Structures are given as C-alpha cells and as structure tokens.
Amino acid sequence: MDTKHVDIIIVGAGLIGASLALSLANTKKNKPLKIAVVERAEPLRDNLIPNQRVVALGKTATNILDELGVLAKLGSSFCNPYEHMFVWDECSHGELSFSAQEHHLPVLGHMIDSTQCSLLLQQEIEKTPSISAYYNTTAQALKFDDQSSKSRVAQLHVSNQILSAPLIIAADGAQSWLRQKAKIFTNHRSYQQSGIVARIQTEHSHKDTAWQCFLKTGPIALLPVEKNQSSIVWSADTVKANYLMSLSDREFELQLSQALGNKLGEISLLSKRVAFPLVSQQAESYFKRNVVLVGDAAHTIHPLAGQGANLGFKDIQALVKILSADNVIDFSDVTLLERYQRKRKADNQQTDFMMSALHHIYRGQLPAWLTLRGLGMNGLNRLDLLKSWLVAQASGA
Numbered sequence: 001m002d003t004k005h006v007d008i009i010i011v012g013a014g015l016i017g018a019s020l021a022l023s024l025a026n027t028k029k030n031k032p033l034k035i036a037v038v039e040r041a042e043p044l045r046d047n048l049i050p051n052q053r054v055v056a057l058g059k060t061a062t063n064i065l066d067e068l069g070v071l072a073k074l075g076s077s078f079c080n081p082y083e084h085m086f087v088w089d090e091c092s093h094g095e096l097s098f099s100a101q102e103h104h105l106p107v108l109g110h111m112i113d114s115t116q117c118s119l120l121l122q123q124e125i126e127k128t129p130s131i132s133a134y135y136n137t138t139a140q141a142l143k144f145d146d147q148s149s150k151s152r153v154a155q156l157h158v159s160n161q162i163l164s165a166p167l168i169i170a171a172d173g174a175q176s177w178l179r180q181k182a183k184i185f186t187n188h189r190s191y192q193q194s195g196i197v198a199r200i201q202t203e204h205s206h207k208d209t210a211w212q213c214f215l216k217t218g219p220i221a222l223l224p225v226e227k228n229q230s231s232i233v234w235s236a237d238t239v240k241a242n243y244l245m246s247l248s249d250r251e252f253e254l255q256l257s258q259a260l261g262n263k264l265g266e267i268s269l270l271s272k273r274v275a276f277p278l279v280s281q282q283a284e285s286y287f288k289r290n291v292v293l294v295g296d297a298a299h300t301i302h303p304l305a306g307q308g309a310n311l312g313f314k315d316i317q318a319l320v321k322i323l324s325a326d327n328v329i330d331f332s333d334v335t336l337l338e339r340y341q342r343k344r345k346a347d348n349q350q351t352d353f354m355m356s357a358l359h360h361i362y363r364g365q366l367p368a369w370l371t372l373r374g375l376g377m378n379g380l381n382r383l384d385l386l387k388s389w390l391v392a393q394a395s396g397a
C-alpha cells in the first residue's frame with residue numbers, strides 16, 4: 001500500500017476539525033504545514049436553504065472564523081448577530097436580562113448555521129494546496145510506530161492508502177473512533193434528555209434577542225436568525241421529548257407557543273424537528289501517544305448555554321498557538337501535548353460542571369427552592385458586576 005507522510009492528520013472535518021485544519025495551514029506561510037484531513041461523510045454541497053441547527057458563537061469562535069475568511073461569506077441568512085438575552089423561569093417567575101449595549105459590547109454573539117459554516121470551511125480547504133482532504137473515507141486502523149527513531153510517528157490506514165504523521169488529531173465528534181482506538185476513556189453520563197431542534201417563524205419579532213425559558217422538564221432556547229425566524233433547542237426529559245416528537249406539526253407549534261408564554265405570538269414550523277440525545281462526556285486525558293483530542297471528541301456538554309462548539313474553538317486557539325511556536329520541531333513531543341491539556345482540560349471540565357449544576361438547579365421543584373431560585377435570578381439581574389462577568393463568559397471572551 002502507498003504511504004503518504006504529512007505533518008499532521010486530522011480525523012473529522014466538522015466545524016472544529018475543518019477550522020483547525022485551516023488555522024494550522026495558515027500558521028507558517030513560508031513553509032506551510034502538510035495536513036491530511038480524513039472525513040467519513042461526503043463533502044458538503046451548496047444547499048442555500050438554512051438548516052434547523054444553528055450554534056450561538058462568541059468572540060473567540062467568530063474571530064477564528066473571521067481570520068479564516070468564512071464569517072463574511074456566511075451572509076445574513078446564515079449568520080445573525082444578537083444583542084440581547086432574556087432568561088426566565090416558568091416555575092419561580094425569576095427573570096434575567098442582558099444587553100450588549102449595557103456591557104459596552106457591539107453584540108453578545110452570532111447565531112451561525114453550522115452546516116453552512118462547515119461547507120464554507122470545506123471549500124476553503126479545497127483551495128488550500130497544503131491540505132489534502134479525504135472525504136467519504138473511513139479510517140480502518142491506527143498503528144503506532146515508536147521504534148528507535150527520535151520522532152515518533154503514527155499511521156492511519158484509510159481505503160487503499162496509509163497516512164503517517166507525528167501527530168493525529170481526533171476531531172471526529174462525541175463518538176470519536178480515533179479516541180476509542182487510542183484507548184482514551186471518557187466518563188459518559190446521559191442527562192436522560194433530548195434536545196429537539198427546529199427552525200420556526202414567530203408572529204412577533206425576536207428583537208435580536210436570544211430567549212431562554214426554564215420549564216420543569218428542561219429549558220427551551222430560541223436563537224434568533226433571520227427576521228421573525230429563530231432556531232429552537234427544546235431540551236426535555238426523554239419521555240416528554242418522545243411525546244413532543246410524536247405530535248403533529250400543528251400540535252407542536254401550539255405546545256411551543258404555550259410553553260413560551262405566548263411571548264412571541266403564533267409559531268409555525270419551517271423545518272422538520274430533529275432530536276439529539278444530551279450527554280455530559282469528558283475524556284480522562286486529552287492525548288495518548290501521538291493522538292490528541294479536540295472539540296466534542298474531548299468534551300460534550302449540555303447545550304443549555306450554547307457553549308459546546310465555543311469550547312472547541314478555544315481548543316483550536318490553544319493547540320494552534322502551541323504547535324506553531326517557532327521552536328517546535330516534533331509535533332509528537334509530549335511536553336507540547338501536556339501543555340495543551342493543561343491549558344484546556346480544566347476550563348472544559350468547569351464549563352461542563354456549570355452546565356450540570358444549572359441543569360440541577362432548574363430541576364428542583366420544592367416550593368422553598370423555587371422561591372430562592374426566583375429571588376436569586378431577580379437579585380442577580382440587579383448585580384451589574386456579576387452580570388458583566390456572566391456576559392463575558394457567555395460571549396466567549
């Protein structure tokens with residue numbers, strides 16, 4: 001079999017893998033890194049119809065997409081800045097509101113169509129000579145070769161070719177094949193909930209506001225996209241989610257409008273509903289031998305504050321900075337991978353912990369707890385300093 005040697009192999013060309021490939025390729029302009037990207041799916045095709053799934057991205061993520069020349073190309077149908085956030089609790093009547101203006105920010109973040117964004121990233125990859133992309137390709141084997149040579153290499157067997165490199169990056173999502181092959185274990189915990197995603201039209205304007213309502217059965221987030229259109233993530237206990245998925249479109253629209261206290265008026269579905277199981281999963285280590293993990297392959301969290309992909313972009317920022325330092329000669333150097341793990345693991349775990357804590361805080365239904373929760377939210381709404389800190393976290397600073 002033919003062997004091709006590159007500097008870095010990336011498995012997975014989703015939002016994180018494709019952004020990482022381009023970011024790494026852009027680092028050494030005079031001697032660009034040779035990168036191979038292996039993606040199981042077909043390359044994405046121009047669809048031009050907005051998807052039901054958007055991600056709320058903060059500053060780190062949008063700065064990276066901007067540097068890669070993708071943000072400006074998304075256009076208003078696929079990228080919408082939002083300036084306000086309004087959160088309320090159905091059970092305690094607590095409310096919280098944030099606005100970019102009161103915290104001297106131009107926007108709180110952007111709602112980005114993740115499929116369209118991945119498509120544009122893949123198109124940039126095609127235009128980058130130092131990246132070879134293998135779509136529709138499933139890796140069959142991972143082999144480590146750390147004989148006596150100074151620089152260790154690993155091999156990935158794909159179709160009828162062997163790819164070899166000192167570093168292989170797993171960006172292949174929560175079920176990561178590469179993570180499993182490298183025998184990196186995770187602590188996996190199901191929330192026993194699903195997140196139902198759909199695109200909707202509302203009677204009243206969303207006012208460039210991200211709306212989030214905590215119900216007994218889980219939160220609903222309304223992510224504003226085009227005029228009077230939003231993408232929803234309705235997280236609900238599995239039984240309730242299955243029930244919601246079984247409803248007719250009209251029944252679902254009515255239930256949704258009612259659950260939102262009719263704040264945005266009549267609702268109509270613009271897309272199919274898709275349900276995703278919600279889990280918390282953290283890799284016990286972010287690297288093993290020549291394999292390093294980024295994005296959902298390293299950590300998966302509850303989407304209630306829209307932070308999952310944002311953490312993945314922070315992984316990219318950290319890893320690119322470490323690998324592109326002038327004195328780096330061996331990408332498999334364990335001190336580099338340890339540095340990356342030190343930089344990212346604790347932050348990702350803390351965010352996961354916060355999401356779990358919020359999830360539990362909003363599940364408690366004892367009357368005294370509800371009163372405390374309502375007082376807490378309303379009190380917090382008046383604490384400018386704490387709110388500024390929360391805004392900085394949420395906007396990905």
Ligand SMILES: Cc1cc2nc3c(=O)[nH]c(=O)nc-3n(C[C@H](O)[C@H](O)[C@H](O)COP(=O)(O)OP(=O)(O)OC[C@H]3O[C@@H](n4cnc5c(N)ncnc54)[C@H](O)[C@@H]3O)c2cc1C
Nearest residue numbers: 012014016040055056172173177195295296306308309310
């Ligand atoms: C309902 C919901 C709402 C969310 N909302 C937000 C939000 O508002 N903001 C936010 O920041 N995050 C959000 N997230 C999280 C976000 O979607 C993920 O963190 C992000 O998509 C992870 O990107 P990734 O590239 O790491 O993984 P993925 O998107 O899973 O991409 C993995 C890629 O690897 C490929 N692949 C898989 N296996 C293989 C293999 N064996 N070989 C080759 N290729 C392979 C796949 O085809 C895919 O292209 C949400 C998540 C959910 C479930």
